[in-house]
Amino acid sequence: MNTKLWSRLFVALLALTLIAAACGDDDSGGGEVACAVGETDGDLNLYNWSEYMDPDLLTAFEEEFGVSINEDNYDSNEAMQPIISAGNSGYDLIVPSDYMVSILIDNGDIMPLQKDAVPNLANLADEFASGLPFDPDADYSVPYQWGTTGLGVDLSVTGPDVPETWGLIFDPALAAEYNLEGAITILNDPRETMGAALKYLGYSLNTTSIDELNEAKAIVADATNRVAAFDSDQYDELLVSGQAAVTHGYSGNFLVQFFEADDPDQYTYFVPQEGGTRWVDNMTVVADAPHPCTAHTFINFLLDAENGAALTNWNYYASPNAAAEPFIDQEVLDDPVVYPADQSKLEFIADTGDFEINFSDAFIEAKG
Amino acid sequence: MTAIDAPEARQATPEFEALALRQERRRGFLLALPAWIYLFLFFAIPFGIVVVYSFATRTSRGGVALSAWNLASYERLGEDIVRNVLVRSLGLALLTTVICLVAAYPFAYYMTTRSTRVRNLMLVFVMIPFWTNFLVRNYAWRLILAEDGPWNTTVDTLGIDSVTGWILDLPSWIAPDVLVGWMADVPEPLFTKLAVVLGLVYSFLPFMILPLYASIERIDSSLFEASRDLYASARQSFLRVLLPLSMPGVVAGSILVFVPSLGAYVTPDILGGGKEVLLGSYIVTQFGTARNFPFGASLSVVLMIVMLTATIGYFRSGGRNL
Amino acid sequence: MTDSVRTQTSQRVLGLHAVFVYVFFYAPILILVVFSFSGDRLVGRWGGFTFDWYGEFLDNEQLTAFHDGAIWTSLKVAAVSTVIAVVLGTLAALSLERFRFRGQRVFDALLYLPIIIPDVTMGIMMLIFFSEAITFADTYLGFEFAKGLKTVVISHIAFNISFVSVVVRARLAGMDSRLEEAAMDLYATRWQTFAHVTFPQILPGVLGGALLALTLSLDDVVVTQFAAGPGATTLPVFVFSLIRRGVTPMINAVSVVMLVASLLLIALMLLADGLRSVADKSS
Numbered sequence: 007m008n009t010k011l012w013s014r015l016f017v018a019l020l021a022l023t024l025i026a027a028a029c030g031d032d033d034s035g036g037g038e039v040a041c042a043v044g045e046t047d048g049d050l051n052l053y054n055w056s057e058y059m060d061p062d063l064l065t066a067f068e069e070e071f072g073v074s075i076n077e078d079n080y081d082s083n084e085a086m087q088p089i090i091s092a093g094n095s096g097y098d099l100i101v102p103s104d105y106m107v108s109i110l111i112d113n114g115d116i117m118p119l120q121k122d123a124v125p126n127l128a129n130l131a132d133e134f135a136s137g138l139p140f141d142p143d144a145d146y147s148v149p150y151q152w153g154t155t156g157l158g159v160d161l162s163v164t165g166p167d168v169p170e171t172w173g174l175i176f177d178p179a180l181a182a183e184y185n186l187e188g189a190i191t192i193l194n195d196p197r198e199t200m201g202a203a204l205k206y207l208g209y210s211l212n213t214t215s216i217d218e219l220n221e222a223k224a225i226v227a228d229a230t231n232r233v234a235a236f237d238s239d240q241y242d243e244l245l246v247s248g249q250a251a252v253t254h255g256y257s258g259n260f261l262v263q264f265f266e267a268d269d270p271d272q273y274t275y276f277v278p279q280e281g282g283t284r285w286v287d288n289m290t291v292v293a294d295a296p297h298p299c300t301a302h303t304f305i306n307f308l309l310d311a312e313n314g315a316a317l318t319n320w321n322y323y324a325s326p327n328a329a330a331e332p333f334i335d336q337e338v339l340d341d342p343v344v345y346p347a348d349q350s351k352l353e354f355i356a357d358t359g360d361f362e363i364n365f366s367d368a369f370i371e372a373k374g
Numbered sequence: 375m376t377a378i379d380a381p382e383a384r385q386a387t388p389e390f391e392a393l394a395l396r397q398e399r400r401r402g403f404l405l406a407l408p409a410w411i412y413l414f415l416f417f418a419i420p421f422g423i424v425v426v427y428s429f430a431t432r433t434s435r436g437g438v439a440l441s442a443w444n445l446a447s448y449e450r451l452g453e454d455i456v457r458n459v460l461v462r463s464l465g466l467a468l469l470t471t472v473i474c475l476v477a478a479y480p481f482a483y484y485m486t487t488r489s490t491r492v493r494n495l496m497l498v499f500v501m502i503p504f505w506t507n508f509l510v511r512n513y514a515w516r517l518i519l520a521e522d523g524p525w526n527t528t529v530d531t532l533g534i535d536s537v538t539g540w541i542l543d544l545p546s547w548i549a550p551d552v553l554v555g556w557m558a559d560v561p562e563p564l565f566t567k568l569a570v571v572l573g574l575v576y577s578f579l580p581f582m583i584l585p586l587y588a589s590i591e592r593i594d595s596s597l598f599e600a601s602r603d604l605y606a607s608a609r610q611s612f613l614r615v616l617l618p619l620s621m622p623g624v625v626a627g628s629i630l631v632f633v634p635s636l637g638a639y640v641t642p643d644i645l646g647g648g649k650e651v652l653l654g655s656y657i658v659t660q661f662g663t664a665r666n667f668p669f670g671a672s673l674s675v676v677l678m679i680v681m682l683t684a685t686i687g688y689f690r691s692g693g694r695n696l
Numbered sequence: 697m698t699d700s701v702r703t704q705t706s707q708r709v710l711g712l713h714a715v716f717v718y719v720f721f722y723a724p725i726l727i728l729v730v731f732s733f734s735g736d737r738l739v740g741r742w743g744g745f746t747f748d749w750y751g752e753f754l755d756n757e758q759l760t761a762f763h764d765g766a767i768w769t770s771l772k773v774a775a776v777s778t779v780i781a782v783v784l785g786t787l788a789a790l791s792l793e794r795f796r797f798r799g800q801r802v803f804d805a806l807l808y809l810p811i812i813i814p815d816v817t818m819g820i821m822m823l824i825f826f827s828e829a830i831t832f833a834d835t836y837l838g839f840e841f842a843k844g845l846k847t848v849v850i851s852h853i854a855f856n857i858s859f860v861s862v863v864v865r866a867r868l869a870g871m872d873s874r875l876e877e878a879a880m881d882l883y884a885t886r887w888q889t890f891a892h893v894t895f896p897q898i899l900p901g902v903l904g905g906a907l908l909a910l911t912l913s914l915d916d917v918v919v920t921q922f923a924a925g926p927g928a929t930t931l932p933v934f935v936f937s938l939i940r941r942g943v944t945p946m947i948n949a950v951s952v953v954m955l956v957a958s959l960l961l962i963a964l965m966l967l968a969d970g971l972r973s974v975a976d977k978s979s
Binding site: 398399400401402403405406408409410412413414416417418419420421423424477480481483484485487491494495496497498499500501502503504505506507508509510511513514515516517518520524576579580581584585587588589591592594608622623626629630633636637639640653654657658661667670671674677678681682685686 | 706707710711713714717718720721722723724725727728731739740783784785787788790791792794795796797798799800803804805806807808809810811812813814815816817820821822824825828850851853854857858859861862863865866867869871872886897900901903904907908910911914915917931932935936939943947948950951952954955958959962966969
Binding site: 051053056057076077078079080081085088089092093094095096097239240242243246247259262263266296 | 737738739740741758826827831842843844921922924925926929934936
């Protein structure tokens with residue numbers, strides 16, 4: 007092959023790219039804007055998890071404020087983050103989970119909240135109003151909904167007295183006792199799955215000890231032999247269609263699925279006694295949002311007591327909105343899946359910085 | 375001989391022939407120009423970004439630091455984990471390509487023996503399934519391959535499971551481990567390698583059929599018939615006439631299947647249960663959960679250099695035989 | 697005589713093989729169609745016959761809204777990107793197979809890159825490129841544009857050009873160029889030669905390339921996801937965002953509607969073709 011031409015092409019490319027990169031570095035900025043309560047500055051571009059927003063609420067907002075809402079959806083934090091971090095995404099409001107909020111803050115991808123424009127912040131329950139580890143002073147983010155990660159179990163396979171432990175996945179003897187060979191699915195997510203293993207071993211799921219991680223890797227590798235699939239999307243369907251008996255997944259998904267099953271009592275969801283993940287999704291305004299004021303007004307709108315309740319009644323995830331409680335269906339409030347009684351052993355996933363690479367590698371190595 | 379060969383023409387030239395040659399070159403260049411400009415602007419420059427990123431550093435927050443240039447991402451390519459992923463992916467992609475080739479060749483040949491209208495219909499009906507959503511197609515395969523699904527029932531009724539069982543019982547010196555491993559999965563393929571290969575073959579078979587058909591169709595059928603008239607056996611005329619003449623299609627099809635198989639990640643996740651980490655998933659992981667853009671970039675760059683060299687080499691050698 | 701028998705048998709075997717290939721292609725499609733009529737929201741669990749999902753699909757504004765619904769977005773992107781890619785890709789194929797020019801080898805290599813690049817890598821690079829380009833255009837060129845339909849179309853063309861040109865080249869490679877030379881010897885102009893000799897010969901390749909481009913564009917998720925902006929959601933991206941909460945038979949219904957629509961289109965074309973040939977004969 008003609009090396010001269012190759013190298014010429016390469017150099018030309020490199021030069022052009024460097025110029026482009028150099029020109030692009032001075033973005034963010036955007037200038038400070040001050041928004042009044044209820045102010046709108048154009049149509050809202052919302053980037054949210056799929057089926058997480060009651061369409062009636064969107065319509066209500068559109069009617070009340072005379073702007074329209076453009077909602078696009080993503081299926082994971084990791085799918086959304088590069089799009090926002092690259093800049094010029096065109097989106098105003100996004101709903102990242104806890105650890106992702108701290109990453110976006112550090113990257114300068116989201117703007118500080120103008121608390122004056124959001125008087126309904128007062129409706130938040132105390133534990134959500136401030137002091138969350140990823141945004142201690144709540145300067146950037148407003149909690150949207152929260153939930154847990156745990157196990158959904160088909161009681162017709164395991165029998166009614168199934169122990170609430172991660173051992174169902176990680177302990178071969180226990181898995182054999184409850185007929186779980188080839189009937190387990192675990193999340194295809196390094197932090198959640200390594201985290202579950204770490205919790206089972208009694209460690210923090212945010213460990214930065216390579217030894218603890220290696221221990222966890224060993225038991226995940228062992229579990230791989232019993233696992234039917236690593237699945238982050240269809241585990242609830244696999245459970246209720248009888249293809250899996252113990253599945254690792256997010257609380258709200260299970261609830262919706264159980265609710266529609268022929269016999270809801272056949273299934274149960276719990277966070278194992280060793281503890282597990284708790285997560286909060288948060289509304290944040292993108293740093294280069296074209297319509298920051300509409301975004302703030304929308305946050306305020308969702309924090310309204312009745313609107314917050316409507317959201318929980320629609321998607322079965324727990325609400326951080328204390329004022330909304332009187333309007334939430336009693337059966338949702340009483341459901342231990344939505345509102346777990348003991349939250350002491352639950353942990354938020356935190357970004358571990360450079361150690362993230364170890365989580366990712368360990369997970370892939372565990373799969374073999 | 376397809377066009378004027380430059381050095382030769384120059385040696386033998388009266389002046390106006392040199393002029394004609396220059397004009398010829400300009401014409402060729404002008405024809406290519408629109409695509410040249412387009413690809414330069416909207417592919418080469420963006421790709422330059424990837425190349426630049428591959429020499430950058432991951433910040434502890436998963437961003438990209440453009441200031442600290444280094445080869446760290448390329449050094450990681452030597453690690454065991456990368457080699458394992460690579461070997462596994464190459465094997466599966468190769469297997470997929472071979473199966474596609476074997477399935478597509480007779481099909482494409484059969485198409486060329488039909489009337490023009492039937493051919494066109496056959497071609498369109500190959501593509502139609504792919505105008506449905508690919509995710510939905512993959513989930514449909516999941517249903518087919520599931521326990522007690524149509525696949526399982528068919529295997530049972532046709533007695534294929536007893537055949538595979540028989541192979542499994544063979545002494546190990548006759549049936550190698552690899553074969554036994556695959557055979558064991560036949561009755562219930564969901565969430566196994568077999569399901570992954572099946573899903574990949576399904577997804578990429580049309581990519582093999584299209585170029586194969588295009589290249590077999592243009593072969594002068596009289597050549598094939600002539601060879602038969604000269605009492606060549608069917609096998610001989612296939613190997614000596616048809617196959618060499620259709621080589622460009624074979625090569626193009628193989629590349630169109632091999633490359634996306636290597637990069638596939640949705641099918642291995644859905645049908646293979648995410649248990650086999652293939653190159654595609656590995657790169658996705660780097661750009662996704664690991665937020666390690668420089669490593670993802672270096673993986674892509676090396677993969678592309680290797681594939682490009684192979685492709686061009688393959689094409690040029692294939693082209694010479696004509 | 698034995699020879700024709702042998703040919704017949706081999707034709708039959710080949711025909712049988714073709715049937716198998718079609719069964720393979722259509723087996724999942726059959727499943728997909730069946731479950732679009734199932735009353736259960738879980739695809740795979742039969743819940744009694746119903747048209748509900750078709751109703752739900754028609755009511756879904758995100759999908760069907762004229763102009764900015766996901767279906768229309770998909771169709772627009774596929775149509776525009778296919779047409780442009782077919783023109784550019786065919787020209788590129790012609791220039792590479794029929795001419796020799798400076799920079800040809802580099803162009804050749806560049807043309808293969810979009811085929812061998814992994815989806816995600818292309819998605820990420822388009823994402824960063826457009827984001828930088830928007831800033832660049834705004835600061836230095838003084839015009840504003842945003843990510844949306846246009847950026848999606850631009851990226852689809854970028855990969856489709858290459859796929860079209862590979863298929864067309866497979867057709868052109870070694871195609872007898874003596875016909876073209878003969879035409880030119882008979883004083884046909886370049887253009888006449890192309891229109892009357894070359895083009896009809898490469899048409900199957902061009903059509904094949906167009907089919908491939910259309911299919912790739914209709915099916916792409918990854919590149920689209922990264923290149924798109926607010927409101928430019930194509931059908932595959934929409935479906936992909938649903939998987940965590942469960943893909944309901946509504947998506948099957950969408951697929952069935954698209955299948956039926958394309959079948960109708962093909963039937964229409966056949967009908968037109970048939971009428972034309974009848975007209976040709978009678979005249």
